[in-house]
Amino acid sequence: GCTFDTFDWDAIQTTPKAGAELEITGNTFKYTGRPSGNNRRYVHIESSYNTDFSAKVTDNTFLNNDQLLMSALEVYYFSDDNKIDLNGNYFDSPAKVCILARGGSIAKNVLKNMKVKTLKGEEVKLAAYIKINGDQRIFTSFNDVSSVLSSGQTINLLNDVNISEPLTISVSSSSLSLNGNTINNTGTTSAILVETGGELTISGIGKVYGGHGGNNTAVTVKGTLIVKSGDFSVGPDAENAGNSCIYCYGGNV
Numbered sequence: 001g002c003t004f005d006t007f008d009w010d011a012i013q014t015t016p017k018a019g020a021e022l023e024i025t026g027n028t029f030k031y032t033g034r035p036s037g038n039n040r041r042y043v044h045i046e047s048s049y050n051t052d053f054s055a056k057v058t059d060n061t062f063l064n065n066d067q068l069l070m071s072a073l074e075v076y077y078f079s080d081d082n083k084i085d086l087n088g089n090y091f092d093s094p095a096k097v098c099i100l101a102r103g104g105s106i107a108k109n110v111l112k113n114m115k116v117k118t119l120k121g122e123e124v125k126l127a128a129y130i131k132i133n134g135d136q137r138i139f140t141s142f143n144d145v146s147s148v149l150s151s152g153q154t155i156n157l158l159n160d161v162n163i164s165e166p167l168t169i170s171v172s173s174s175s176l177s178l179n180g181n182t183i184n185n186t187g188t189t190s191a192i193l194v195e196t197g198g199e200l201t202i203s204g205i206g207k208v209y210g211g212h213g214g215n216n217t218a219v220t221v222k223g224t225l226i227v228k229s230g231d232f233s234v235g236p237d238a239e240n241a242g243n244s245c246i247y248c249y250g251g252n253v
Protein backbone atom coordinates (compact mmCIF):
# COMPACT_ATOMS: atom_id res chain seq x y z
CA GLY A 1 0.00 0.00 0.00
CA CYS A 2 0.84 3.68 -0.22
CA THR A 3 1.34 6.37 2.43
CA PHE A 4 -0.35 9.76 2.07
CA ASP A 5 1.08 12.37 4.43
CA THR A 6 0.99 15.82 2.78
CA PHE A 7 -1.74 16.91 0.38
CA ASP A 8 -3.94 19.80 -0.66
CA TRP A 9 -7.72 19.34 -0.30
CA ASP A 10 -8.09 15.49 -0.49
CA ALA A 11 -5.58 12.65 -0.51
CA ILE A 12 -7.83 10.63 -2.85
CA GLN A 13 -10.91 12.00 -4.62
CA THR A 14 -12.98 10.28 -7.29
CA THR A 15 -16.40 10.70 -8.91
CA PRO A 16 -17.66 7.26 -9.96
CA LYS A 17 -20.09 6.74 -12.81
CA ALA A 18 -22.75 4.04 -12.88
CA GLY A 19 -21.20 0.58 -12.92
CA ALA A 20 -17.86 1.73 -11.52
CA GLU A 21 -16.00 -0.60 -9.15
CA LEU A 22 -13.61 1.12 -6.75
CA GLU A 23 -11.07 -0.45 -4.41
CA ILE A 24 -8.82 1.39 -1.93
CA THR A 25 -7.05 -1.12 0.26
CA GLY A 26 -4.01 -1.38 2.53
CA ASN A 27 -2.93 2.27 2.63
CA THR A 28 -1.84 4.62 5.41
CA PHE A 29 -3.19 8.16 5.67
CA LYS A 30 -1.47 10.47 8.16
CA TYR A 31 -1.46 14.18 7.46
CA THR A 32 1.78 15.67 8.78
CA GLY A 33 1.87 19.02 6.96
CA ARG A 34 0.93 22.36 8.43
CA PRO A 35 -2.79 23.09 8.68
CA SER A 36 -3.33 25.09 5.50
CA GLY A 37 -7.10 25.32 5.37
CA ASN A 38 -7.21 22.80 2.53
CA ASN A 39 -6.39 19.51 4.25
CA ARG A 40 -9.98 18.36 4.18
CA ARG A 41 -10.34 14.60 3.66
CA TYR A 42 -8.33 11.44 3.22
CA VAL A 43 -10.74 9.52 0.98
CA HIS A 44 -13.55 11.32 -0.86
CA ILE A 45 -15.85 9.27 -3.13
CA GLU A 46 -18.74 11.37 -4.44
CA SER A 47 -21.10 10.34 -7.23
CA SER A 48 -24.21 11.94 -8.63
CA TYR A 49 -27.37 11.19 -6.66
CA ASN A 50 -28.42 7.51 -6.59
CA THR A 51 -25.60 6.19 -8.74
CA ASP A 52 -25.19 2.41 -8.85
CA PHE A 53 -21.49 1.89 -8.10
CA SER A 54 -19.49 -0.32 -5.75
CA ALA A 55 -16.73 0.75 -3.36
CA LYS A 56 -14.36 -1.36 -1.30
CA VAL A 57 -12.39 0.76 1.17
CA THR A 58 -10.81 -1.76 3.51
CA ASP A 59 -7.78 -2.45 5.71
CA ASN A 60 -6.54 1.15 5.63
CA THR A 61 -5.03 3.12 8.52
CA PHE A 62 -6.36 6.64 9.15
CA LEU A 63 -4.18 8.68 11.54
CA ASN A 64 -4.06 12.32 12.72
CA ASN A 65 -7.76 12.67 11.99
CA ASP A 66 -7.96 15.75 14.21
CA GLN A 67 -5.84 17.61 11.61
CA LEU A 68 -8.58 17.32 8.98
CA LEU A 69 -11.09 20.07 8.36
CA MET A 70 -13.72 17.52 7.38
CA SER A 71 -13.82 13.70 7.49
CA ALA A 72 -11.35 10.87 7.17
CA LEU A 73 -13.65 8.85 4.91
CA GLU A 74 -16.54 10.12 2.79
CA VAL A 75 -18.68 8.02 0.44
CA TYR A 76 -21.70 9.76 -1.09
CA TYR A 77 -24.96 8.98 -2.88
CA PHE A 78 -24.69 5.26 -3.64
CA SER A 79 -27.87 3.40 -4.53
CA ASP A 80 -27.10 -0.04 -3.07
CA ASP A 81 -25.87 -0.46 0.53
CA ASN A 82 -24.74 -4.01 -0.23
CA LYS A 83 -22.13 -2.73 -2.69
CA ILE A 84 -20.31 -0.61 -0.09
CA ASP A 85 -17.60 -2.41 1.95
CA LEU A 86 -15.88 -0.26 4.59
CA ASN A 87 -14.61 -3.00 6.88
CA GLY A 88 -11.26 -3.53 8.55
CA ASN A 89 -10.05 0.08 8.67
CA TYR A 90 -8.31 1.58 11.70
CA PHE A 91 -9.18 5.14 12.78
CA ASP A 92 -7.37 6.92 15.57
CA SER A 93 -9.57 9.19 17.65
CA PRO A 94 -11.26 11.53 17.07
CA ALA A 95 -12.58 10.21 13.77
CA LYS A 96 -15.35 11.44 11.53
CA VAL A 97 -16.83 9.84 8.44
CA CYS A 98 -19.61 10.84 6.08
CA ILE A 99 -21.50 7.91 4.59
CA LEU A 100 -24.57 9.00 2.62
CA ALA A 101 -26.93 6.82 0.62
CA ARG A 102 -29.58 7.74 -1.93
CA GLY A 103 -30.97 11.25 -1.58
CA GLY A 104 -28.25 12.28 0.87
CA SER A 105 -29.64 10.35 3.85
CA ILE A 106 -27.22 8.83 6.36
CA ALA A 107 -26.57 5.20 5.41
CA LYS A 108 -27.37 3.77 8.84
CA ASN A 109 -27.27 0.15 7.65
CA VAL A 110 -23.74 0.60 6.31
CA LEU A 111 -22.62 2.18 9.59
CA LYS A 112 -24.40 -0.52 11.61
CA ASN A 113 -22.59 -3.32 9.77
CA MET A 114 -19.24 -1.52 9.48
CA LYS A 115 -16.40 -3.20 11.40
CA VAL A 116 -13.29 -1.26 12.37
CA LYS A 117 -9.97 -2.41 13.79
CA THR A 118 -8.83 -1.69 17.33
CA LEU A 119 -5.22 -1.10 18.40
CA LYS A 120 -5.01 -4.83 19.11
CA GLY A 121 -6.07 -5.63 15.55
CA GLU A 122 -9.48 -6.94 16.55
CA GLU A 123 -12.46 -6.08 14.37
CA VAL A 124 -15.45 -4.61 16.22
CA LYS A 125 -18.72 -3.04 15.17
CA LEU A 126 -19.39 0.63 15.81
CA ALA A 127 -21.29 1.46 18.99
CA ALA A 128 -22.78 4.83 18.02
CA TYR A 129 -22.39 8.01 16.04
CA ILE A 130 -23.11 11.72 16.56
CA LYS A 131 -23.97 13.93 13.59
CA ILE A 132 -21.67 16.96 13.48
CA ASN A 133 -22.11 19.52 10.68
CA GLY A 134 -23.18 16.88 8.17
CA ASP A 135 -20.50 14.36 9.18
CA GLN A 136 -20.79 11.40 11.53
CA ARG A 137 -18.44 11.18 14.51
CA ILE A 138 -18.04 7.45 15.09
CA PHE A 139 -17.39 5.56 18.33
CA THR A 140 -16.27 2.00 18.95
CA SER A 141 -16.66 2.47 22.70
CA PHE A 142 -19.92 3.86 24.06
CA ASN A 143 -18.06 5.08 27.15
CA ASP A 144 -16.23 7.63 24.96
CA VAL A 145 -19.41 9.46 23.94
CA SER A 146 -19.87 11.51 27.13
CA SER A 147 -16.61 13.45 26.79
CA VAL A 148 -17.38 14.86 23.33
CA LEU A 149 -21.16 15.37 23.42
CA SER A 150 -22.26 18.99 22.94
CA SER A 151 -25.56 20.74 23.55
CA GLY A 152 -28.21 19.95 20.94
CA GLN A 153 -26.57 16.78 19.62
CA THR A 154 -28.13 13.34 19.24
CA ILE A 155 -26.41 10.07 20.15
CA ASN A 156 -27.46 7.45 17.59
CA LEU A 157 -27.00 3.92 18.90
CA LEU A 158 -25.90 1.54 16.12
CA ASN A 159 -25.54 -1.80 17.93
CA ASP A 160 -26.01 -3.39 21.35
CA VAL A 161 -23.39 -2.07 23.78
CA ASN A 162 -21.97 -3.07 27.15
CA ILE A 163 -20.83 -0.26 29.44
CA SER A 164 -19.06 -0.35 32.81
CA GLU A 165 -19.41 3.37 33.59
CA PRO A 166 -22.50 5.55 33.13
CA LEU A 167 -23.19 7.47 29.96
CA THR A 168 -23.00 10.90 31.65
CA ILE A 169 -25.07 13.76 30.27
CA SER A 170 -24.05 17.23 31.45
CA VAL A 171 -25.17 19.33 28.45
CA SER A 172 -28.58 20.72 27.53
CA SER A 173 -30.97 19.65 24.77
CA SER A 174 -29.22 16.33 24.03
CA SER A 175 -30.95 13.20 22.72
CA LEU A 176 -30.42 9.45 22.60
CA SER A 177 -31.96 7.38 19.80
CA LEU A 178 -31.97 3.67 20.71
CA ASN A 179 -32.68 2.45 17.15
CA GLY A 180 -33.73 -1.03 18.28
CA ASN A 181 -30.60 -1.68 20.35
CA THR A 182 -29.78 -2.39 24.00
CA ILE A 183 -27.54 -0.57 26.48
CA ASN A 184 -26.35 -3.15 29.02
CA ASN A 185 -24.74 -1.89 32.22
CA THR A 186 -22.11 -4.29 33.55
CA GLY A 187 -21.09 -1.89 36.34
CA THR A 188 -22.60 -1.29 39.76
CA THR A 189 -24.14 2.17 39.34
CA SER A 190 -26.28 3.60 36.51
CA ALA A 191 -26.41 2.91 32.81
CA ILE A 192 -27.19 6.59 32.20
CA LEU A 193 -26.59 9.57 34.50
CA VAL A 194 -28.20 12.93 33.73
CA GLU A 195 -26.26 15.48 35.77
CA THR A 196 -27.61 18.72 37.26
CA GLY A 197 -28.08 21.11 34.34
CA GLY A 198 -28.07 18.26 31.84
CA GLU A 199 -31.05 17.43 29.65
CA LEU A 200 -31.65 14.19 27.75
CA THR A 201 -34.51 12.98 25.55
CA ILE A 202 -34.65 9.20 24.97
CA SER A 203 -36.58 7.88 21.95
CA GLY A 204 -36.82 4.86 19.67
CA ILE A 205 -37.45 1.19 20.25
CA GLY A 206 -34.75 -0.34 22.44
CA LYS A 207 -33.70 -1.26 25.95
CA VAL A 208 -31.69 0.27 28.78
CA TYR A 209 -30.69 -2.34 31.36
CA GLY A 210 -29.29 -0.91 34.59
CA GLY A 211 -27.54 -4.07 35.76
CA HIS A 212 -27.49 -5.62 39.23
CA GLY A 213 -25.40 -6.16 42.33
CA GLY A 214 -24.90 -2.57 43.49
CA ASN A 215 -26.68 0.79 43.49
CA ASN A 216 -27.99 0.01 40.04
CA THR A 217 -30.45 2.05 38.00
CA ALA A 218 -31.22 2.28 34.33
CA VAL A 219 -31.25 6.10 34.51
CA THR A 220 -30.36 8.37 37.42
CA VAL A 221 -31.78 11.87 36.94
CA LYS A 222 -30.34 14.96 38.62
CA GLY A 223 -31.17 17.20 35.66
CA THR A 224 -34.00 16.75 33.16
CA LEU A 225 -35.08 13.53 31.43
CA ILE A 226 -37.73 13.26 28.72
CA VAL A 227 -38.77 9.70 27.84
CA LYS A 228 -40.64 9.21 24.56
CA SER A 229 -40.13 5.46 24.30
CA GLY A 230 -37.89 2.61 25.41
CA ASP A 231 -37.80 -0.39 27.74
CA PHE A 232 -36.06 0.26 31.09
CA SER A 233 -35.15 -2.46 33.59
CA VAL A 234 -32.77 -3.36 36.42
CA GLY A 235 -31.69 -6.64 38.07
CA PRO A 236 -33.58 -7.97 41.08
CA ASP A 237 -30.60 -8.01 43.46
CA ALA A 238 -29.61 -4.34 43.20
CA GLU A 239 -29.13 -2.54 46.51
CA ASN A 240 -30.02 0.81 48.14
CA ALA A 241 -30.98 3.17 45.33
CA GLY A 242 -31.13 0.17 43.02
CA ASN A 243 -34.20 -1.61 41.75
CA SER A 244 -35.21 1.73 40.24
CA CYS A 245 -35.57 1.76 36.50
CA ILE A 246 -35.58 5.57 36.50
CA TYR A 247 -34.29 7.14 39.74
CA CYS A 248 -35.07 10.84 40.07
CA TYR A 249 -32.60 12.41 42.52
CA GLY A 250 -33.55 16.08 42.67
CA GLY A 251 -34.19 16.26 38.93
CA ASN A 252 -37.21 16.32 36.63
CA VAL A 253 -38.76 13.53 34.57
